[in-house]
Amino acid sequence: MGKPKTIIEKVWEQHVVHREEGKPDLLYIDQHLVHEVTSPQAFEGLRLANRKVRRPDLTYATMDHNVPTKNREVVKDEISRQQMETLRKNCEEFGIKLADMFHPDQGIVHVIGPQLGLTQPGKTIVCGDSHTSTHGAFGAIAFGIGTSEVEHVLATQTIWQDRPKTMNVKVEGDLGPGVTAKDLILAIIAKFGVRFGTGYIMEYTGDAIRKLTMEERMTICNMSIEGGARAGLISPDDTTIEFLRGREYVPKGEEFEKVSQEWLALATDEGAEYDHTVVIDASEVEPQVTWGTNPSMGVPVSGATPRISESDNADEVKRALEYMGLEENQPITSIEIDHVFIGSCTNSRLSDLRKAAKIVEGRKVKDHVKAIVVPGSFSVKLQAEAEGIDKIFKEAGFEWRDSGCSMCLGMNDDIVPPGGRCASTSNRNFEGRQGNRARTHLVSPEMAAAAAVEGRFVDVRHYAGVLN
Amino acid sequence: MEAIRQHKGLVYALNRTNIDTDQIIPKQFLKRIERTGFGQFLFYHWRFNDDGTLNQEFSMNNPKYEGASILLTGENFGCGSSREHAPWALADYGFKVIIAPSFADIFYNNALKNGIILIKSDEEQINTWQAKAENEELHLEVDLEEQTIKDNDGTVVNFDIPSYHKEKLINGWDDIALTLLLEEKITTFENQKA
Numbered sequence: 001m002g003k004p005k006t007i008i009e010k011v012w013e014q015h016v017v018h019r020e021e022g023k024p025d026l027l028y029i030d031q032h033l034v035h036e037v038t039s040p041q042a043f044e045g046l047r048l049a050n051r052k053v054r055r056p057d058l059t060y061a062t063m064d065h066n067v068p069t070k071n072r073e074v075v076k077d078e079i080s081r082q083q084m085e086t087l088r089k090n091c092e093e094f095g096i097k098l099a100d101m102f103h104p105d106q107g108i109v110h111v112i113g114p115q116l117g118l119t120q121p122g123k124t125i126v127c128g129d130s131h132t133s134t135h136g137a138f139g140a141i142a143f144g145i146g147t148s149e150v151e152h153v154l155a156t157q158t159i160w161q162d163r164p165k166t167m168n169v170k171v172e173g174d175l176g177p178g179v180t181a182k183d184l185i186l187a188i189i190a191k192f193g194v195r196f197g198t199g200y201i202m203e204y205t206g207d208a209i210r211k212l213t214m215e216e217r218m219t220i221c222n223m224s225i226e227g228g229a230r231a232g233l234i235s236p237d238d239t240t241i242e243f244l245r246g247r248e249y250v251p252k253g254e255e256f257e258k259v260s261q262e263w264l265a266l267a268t269d270e271g272a273e274y275d276h277t278v279v280i281d282a283s284e285v286e287p288q289v290t291w292g293t294n295p296s297m298g299v300p301v302s303g304a305t306p307r308i309s310e311s312d313n314a315d316e317v318k319r320a321l322e323y324m325g326l327e328e329n330q331p332i333t334s335i336e337i338d339h340v341f342i343g344s345c346t347n348s349r350l351s352d353l354r355k356a357a358k359i360v361e362g363r364k365v366k367d368h369v370k371a372i373v374v375p376g377s378f379s380v381k382l383q384a385e386a387e388g389i390d391k392i393f394k395e396a397g398f399e400w401r402d403s404g405c406s407m408c409l410g411m412n413d414d415i416v417p418p419g420g421r422c423a424s425t426s427n428r429n430f431e432g433r434q435g436n437r438a439r440t441h442l443v444s445p446e447m448a449a450a451a452a453v454e455g456r457f458v459d460v461r462h463y464a465g466v467l468n
Numbered sequence: 469m470e471a472i473r474q475h476k477g478l479v480y481a482l483n484r485t486n487i488d489t490d491q492i493i494p495k496q497f498l499k500r501i502e503r504t505g506f507g508q509f510l511f512y513h514w515r516f517n518d519d520g521t522l523n524q525e526f527s528m529n530n531p532k533y534e535g536a537s538i539l540l541t542g543e544n545f546g547c548g549s550s551r552e553h554a555p556w557a558l559a560d561y562g563f564k565v566i567i568a569p570s571f572a573d574i575f576y577n578n579a580l581k582n583g584i585i586l587i588k589s590d591e592e593q594i595n596t597w598q599a600k601a602e603n604e605e606l607h608l609e610v611d612l613e614e615q616t617i618k619d620n621d622g623t624v625v626n627f628d629i630p631s632y633h634k635e636k637l638i639n640g641w642d643d644i645a646l647t648l649l650l651e652e653k654i655t656t657f658e659n660q661k662a
């Protein structure tokens with residue numbers, strides 16, 4: 001037996017095509033996911049240089065960022081329409097599979113990859129989108145790339161990457177009742193900041209992580225980028241295998257059993273060393289709410305916004321509070337919201353919708369609150385409808401939409417108006433993210449659902465039905 | 469990509485940390501299918517009021533910074549999304565060099581691919597330059613080959629840059645063409661995998 005290795009080193013080493021002193025590694029890419037916003041210039045580059053897509057069979061495209069979430073038949077925004085049309089033409093020309101707006105497999109790219117089984121342990125996966133880290137939940141090395149890199153991967157199926165440092169994000173203890181994976185990752189980022197992961201690939205370890213479902217693991221890995229890490233992953237285990245069994249693009253029968261063993265063997269070896277380790281105690285995590293303009297500006301729901309004079313970065317805190325229209329030391333539960341968005345690649349999967357539905361069942365969305373639910377994929381939407389979840393939401397006063405990125409970044413019509421305040425299950429609360437001068441508070445689906453009903457933030461643990 | 473060896477220019481100091489890609493270029497401008505023309509949308513919601521007029525309070529609109537081609541800024545510049553529209557907007561606006569204590573990973577790669585020289589400098593140095601840029605007028609002369617930065621007073625400081633990145637910037641190499649020189653190795657790798 002050689003030296004114990006982390007999964008990060010194992011998967012990386014398996015993909016090095018070329019290594020030279022003083023240069024990044026040339027890494028082979030097993031799966032390239034493509035969407036409409038970051039790809040047009042890449043395809044245009046290929047055309048100008050008269051190049052082909054090297055492995056259309058390892059490339060898969062969908063439309064998610066721009067798609068309308070209602071009345072899809074007419075895309076009113078001419079530029080959006082053109083961008084989607086461009087993707088369709090490019091996929092046709094270069095022979096790439098595309099799940100377009102009306103395809104049953106359409107959805108947010110990070111929701112459909114796992115759903116279809118394109119996402120598998122041990123793969124290298126890239127996409128022109130920073131939340132590609134989501135796919136790390138399966139024990140893949142998955143990271144976001146820019147458009148030039150998209151073009152590079154299309155042309156060569158490889159990418160130049162500096163060998164990353166490895167970080168162990170060790171989660172000790174157990175999450176308390178009513179505390180979710182979203183709260184855990186928000187708490188991690190609140191504790192360690194928005195750049196602690198820069199230059200690293202993170203591996204989330206510990207009992208609390210092992211107990212998470214795959215959907216919860218995706219929520220965690222999704223936000224690795226918000227801690228500065230391009231990629232975050234979790235070693236595969238039986239939970240991973242069972243999630244993948246029977247999915248469209250995974251091997252079947254005997255072959256699946258065989259490949260499962262290979263996947264499990266990728267898990268980090270006992271005693272493997274990391275370049276850096278951080279530790280957090282899950283049992284101390286409470287439901288989280290962000291109050292500011294980056295994802296580390298978050299506190300427990302029982303807390304308050306910071307006091308400016310007591311912050312190390314007083315300028316930044318002051319500016320953020322101003323933008324958010326909040327006072328210093330203001331209790332979180334006193335913040336009234338007027339918009340609720342349940343969706344995005346962080347929290348739009350079936351289990352997220354189920355949990356949020358449980359909170360709103362039999363209740364009504366507060367009068368002045370505009371609340372929408374946007375399932376992560378067409379398939380999630382259909383399953384939810386089969387379970388009657390859509391009815392629960394609609395009866396409570398939510399709008400039930402078609403799948404896409406929607407209000408997570410507001411590239412379509414789904415935006416929060418200037419000065420509007422939104423409880424959102426997405427991953428970024430940057431200035432203007434959900435609309436010009438919109439104010440975003442990041443929360444779990446349960447917290448967002450409760451906020452919709454109350455019109456302000458409440459501790460969902462004390463909310464009827466949650467703790468029993 | 470155009471080769472770049474030296475650059476001399478006026479410095480604009482934007483004293484904020486964690487400037488994210490949504491600030492650099494807001495999402496409503498990501499719908500174009502070209503690589504050009506993004507400069508007009510740079511820092512859009514900071515530069516312009518809601519009615520489209522210039523926001524006089526935002527420092528970049530101060531006439532003294534007109535024609536600035538070197539951006540001096542705070543930690544973790546370019547965090548957030550992978551949108552290459554961010555470096556496209558910066559380059560199109562005219563920024564050739566960005567100096568900060570640190571950059572977000574994806575942004576760093578994206579900017580390099582567009583021939584922008586990214587320089588990591590310590591905070592103390594940045595603060596000194598910052599004060600100068602704000603109070604007087606700061607011109608810097610960046611020499612990529614020598615890895616030096618000279619300011620108006622003639623003070624010279626050195627900077628680090630991975631030799632691999634330096635070489636690419638200086639030669640203006642096209643990444644894909646370089647990689648395709650290794651095509652045989654890629655094919656061999658694929659065959660072994662299959």
Ligand code: SF4
Pocket residue numbers: 064065108109110129131344345346404405408409426427
């Ligand atoms: S849901 Fe939001 S974060 Fe996720 S891919 Fe879409 S825009 Fe990006």
